[in-house]
Amino acid sequence: MAEYHTARYELPLLAAGQAHKELFHNEAITLVDFLIDPVVQAITADPGLLAPENGQCWLVAASATGDWAGHAGKIAAWTNNGWQFIAPVEGMRVMLADSAVAAIFRQDTWLHCDPVSSATAGTTIDSEARAVIDSILIALQTHAILPKN
Numbered sequence: 079m080a081e082y083h084t085a086r087y088e089l090p091l092l093a094a095g096q097a098h099k100e101l102f103h104n105e106a107i108t109l110v111d112f113l114i115d116p117v118v119q120a121i122t123a124d125p126g127l128l129a130p131e132n133g134q135c136w137l138v139a140a141s142a143t144g145d146w147a148g149h150a151g152k153i154a155a156w157t158n159n160g161w162q163f164i165a166p167v168e169g170m171r172v173m174l175a176d177s178a179v180a181a182i183f184r185q186d187t188w189l190h191c192d193p194v195s196s197a198t199a200g201t202t203i204d205s206e207a208r209a210v211i212d213s214i215l216i217a218l219q220t221h222a223i224l225p226k227n
Contacts, residue, residue: 086167087113112155112164120176121188130156137172137181137188138163151188180223191224 082091089109090102112135122128123139125146130136135155138146145161146154153164153172166183173180174190181188194215197208218224 087164108157109155109162109164112153112162116153116170116172117175118153118172118181120174125154125161132156132158135172137174151183151186178226194218194224 082093083089084091087109089106091106092099092102096102111133116135118135118137121137121139123141123146124143125136126144128136133156135153138149138152138154140150142148142150149163151166153166155162155164166188168183168185170183171180172188179190181190183189196212196215215224219226
C-alpha cells in the first residue's frame, strides 16, 4: 500500500482498508498540535544537553549532532515516542521562547528580526512623527514581528 501525505507538511493521510488507522490519525494530530502557532525553545545543536518535555520544540542548528544529525533547519519536536522532525515550508513563522522573537523561514533559512531603535537624531525634530514611529515600533514588537530593544 502506498503512503499518503499532505502536500505542505507531509501529515499522514488515511487510506481505504488501512490497518491501524488510529496510529496514522494520532500522528497527524500530534504534528498539527506542533504546527498551530509554533513555539520553539531555542536554536540548539546538541539534543543530548536537553531534558525535553512532551510538546516542546527546538530549531535544529546547522552543526547538529546525535539524534539531530542530518536535520539542520528543521523543527525537532519531542513526543512520547521520541523526536519528530518537521520540515519548514516557505513563509512559516515560529516564536523563539528564549528571546521572544519571531523567526520566519525564507529561501531555505530561518530569518530573525533585529531590534529597531526609536528615532533619536536629526537636525529637525518632529515630535509628532517620532510619536507615530514609536507607536508603530511598539505595535510591531507587541505582535512579535520585531524584537523588543
